[in-house]
Amino acid sequence: MAKVKTVYRCEQCSADHPKWAGQCTECGEWNSLVEVRIEPVVTHRGQTKLGGGYAGQAASITTLNQVSVSHETRLATGIGEFDRVLGGGLVTGSVVLIGGDPGIGKSTILLQTATHMAAAKSSALYVTGEESLSQVALRAQRLDLPTDQLKVMAETCVERICEVLAHERPAVAILDSIQTLYTETLQSAPGGVSQIRESAALLTRFAKNSGTALFIVGHVTKEGALAGPRVLEHMVDCVLYFEGQSDSRYRMIRAVKNRFGAVNELGVFGMTDKGLREVANPSAIFLSRYDEAIPGSIVMISREGTRPLLVEVQALVDDAHGQPRRVALGLEQNRLNMLLAVMHRHGGVQTSGQDVYVNVVGGLKITETGSDLAVLLACASSLRGKALPQQLAVFGEVGLSGEIRPVPNGQERLKEAAKHGFKYVILPRGNAPQKSIEGVQIISVARLHEALTEAMQLSDELS
Numbered sequence: 001m002a003k004v005k006t007v008y009r010c011e012q013c014s015a016d017h018p019k020w021a022g023q024c025t026e027c028g029e030w031n032s033l034v035e036v037r038i039e040p041v042v043t044h045r046g047q048t049k050l051g052g053g054y055a056g057q058a059a060s061i062t063t064l065n066q067v068s069v070s071h072e073t074r075l076a077t078g079i080g081e082f083d084r085v086l087g088g089g090l091v092t093g094s095v096v097l098i099g100g101d102p103g104i105g106k107s108t109i110l111l112q113t114a115t116h117m118a119a120a121k122s123s124a125l126y127v128t129g130e131e132s133l134s135q136v137a138l139r140a141q142r143l144d145l146p147t148d149q150l151k152v153m154a155e156t157c158v159e160r161i162c163e164v165l166a167h168e169r170p171a172v173a174i175l176d177s178i179q180t181l182y183t184e185t186l187q188s189a190p191g192g193v194s195q196i197r198e199s200a201a202l203l204t205r206f207a208k209n210s211g212t213a214l215f216i217v218g219h220v221t222k223e224g225a226l227a228g229p230r231v232l233e234h235m236v237d238c239v240l241y242f243e244g245q246s247d248s249r250y251r252m253i254r255a256v257k258n259r260f261g262a263v264n265e266l267g268v269f270g271m272t273d274k275g276l277r278e279v280a281n282p283s284a285i286f287l288s289r290y291d292e293a294i295p296g297s298i299v300m301i302s303r304e305g306t307r308p309l310l311v312e313v314q315a316l317v318d319d320a321h322g323q324p325r326r327v328a329l330g331l332e333q334n335r336l337n338m339l340l341a342v343m344h345r346h347g348g349v350q351t352s353g354q355d356v357y358v359n360v361v362g363g364l365k366i367t368e369t370g371s372d373l374a375v376l377l378a379c380a381s382s383l384r385g386k387a388l389p390q391q392l393a394v395f396g397e398v399g400l401s402g403e404i405r406p407v408p409n410g411q412e413r414l415k416e417a418a419k420h421g422f423k424y425v426i427l428p429r430g431n432a433p434q435k436s437i438e439g440v441q442i443i444s445v446a447r448l449h450e451a452l453t454e455a456m457q458l459s460d461e462l463s
Contacts, residue, residue: 036192
């Protein structure tokens with residue numbers, strides 16, 4: 001009997017190593033090497049020869065202007081917010097990978113999508129590898145979903161799934177989940193690096209060749225990244241992540257990769273006893289209307305993908321008992337430390353002896369730099385115990401030299417603030433509109449100390 005050959009493969013970059021090491025020499029990731037058996041390459045009887053690459057086309061050389069281009073056909077999922085995240089609908093032949101924490105709603109929203117599309121005469125097939133068919137049926141009944149048109153199947157073999165898809169030819173198929181699938185060409189257990197990579201490659205190749213759109217559910221690790229090799233995200237066309245806590249009322253789906261739409265697009269949903277329901281006006285859920293203005297609270301005009309959002313930022317600055325702490329929820333920790341140093345140097349506001357806590361209301365994660373000015377104004381308001389007006393909204397990036405830098409899409413942000421009745425907006429001078437907006441007083445600033453002065457004067461005038 002021949003000796004079985006094994007290598008140690010990195011879960012992040014899929015690089016092979018002859019022996020185990022604590023760190024991958026290719027990508028530098030620690031504790032990512034796992035032992036993998038080298039499998040002989042065999043051709044499965046049901047595997048079709050699709051030709052070069054994932055697109056299933058024969059390899060040939062041509063000039064780019066001779067390539068025939070057709071407008072992609074998009075299918076409506078029946079959920080408006082989901083269509084927004086996908087870039088306007090589901091493109092035929094695309095592969096969408098959706099990940100999130102356990103119990104956050106991945107299977108729920110895909111079951112809703114499948115039943116809606118099946119009821120709208122777009123054939124759909126739901127393939128489950130984690131649940132029995134009775135469990136899927138019970139969940140559909142609990143959510144009051146129409147089940148007479150949706151086809152379901154319990155299967156984990158990729159070759160068998162491709163055979164069924166080739167016979168049924170549905171417009172969309174849901175695979176729950178990639179970690180439970182396996183291909184017969186490998187002898188390793190489902191969920192391993194090799195199985196995930198090869199299964200995803202077969203499914204992606206089939207989708208490009210047949211035109212069937214695929215939704216693939218992916219598990220996440222305890223760090224929040226998708227379990228499996230990093231190449232899994234490179235294979236697919238779109239990668240969606242669920243955000244928010246599983247015990248929270250609201251869920252957010254963010255597109256971190258999309259070949260057919262905007263990256264960082266955000267869809268907001270409310271979790272109900274009948275499944276996920278889209279939120280038509282997301283700005284309303286991130287704003288808290290108090291009876292009176294309170295120190296440390298301010299409204300920021302953020303932008304997620306193509307959508308402007310009004311988000312409340314809260315700050316608490318208190319005397320430190322020992323080593324001062326800096327805690328940021330929904331913001332980057334290192335950026336908060338940098339902004340506090342800039343406020344000390346160029347704004348004359350010192351927080352070296354205070355604990356600073358900053359929170360974005362609603363569990364939203366803000367990654368853009370347009371939140372800088374709101375964070376510093378909230379910290380200054382809490383430190384001085386002076387409440388800022390409730391009708392005030394701000395946005396702007398703060399540079400290391402204390403300048404207020406413009407941010408993209410300033411006009412859309414201003415329109416969102418005016419739509420929700422805000423009367424005052426502090427913004428960078430580079431984002432100042434050429435024409436005044438009715439009912440909104442624009443306060444443009446160029447330096448951080450100007451913004452602090454204008455905000456505190458406005459607070460004194462309206463108090």
